[in-house]
Amino acid sequence: MSDNVMYDSPTEFLHEVAGAGACVAQSVIPRDDGTYVCACSCENWKVTAPGREEGLALARRHTGSVV
DSSP states (O other), X not given: OOXXXXXXXXXXXXXXXXXXXXXXXXXXXXXXXXXXXXXXXXXXXXXXESSHHHHHHHHHHHHXXXX
């Protein structure tokens, strides 16, 4: 993986995430019931959020990127 994720292919990025075991990537995925399942590549965090923005805020809080 290069120093800048913007230059990596999606395959390179996903390969790096799969073996990381760290908070490298988070997902906020819609469910049929209108909620969002949120998870992290560290495999130690998975929650359900009532909306997309709430899910993104929870992911930021999980990684400590909220000041």
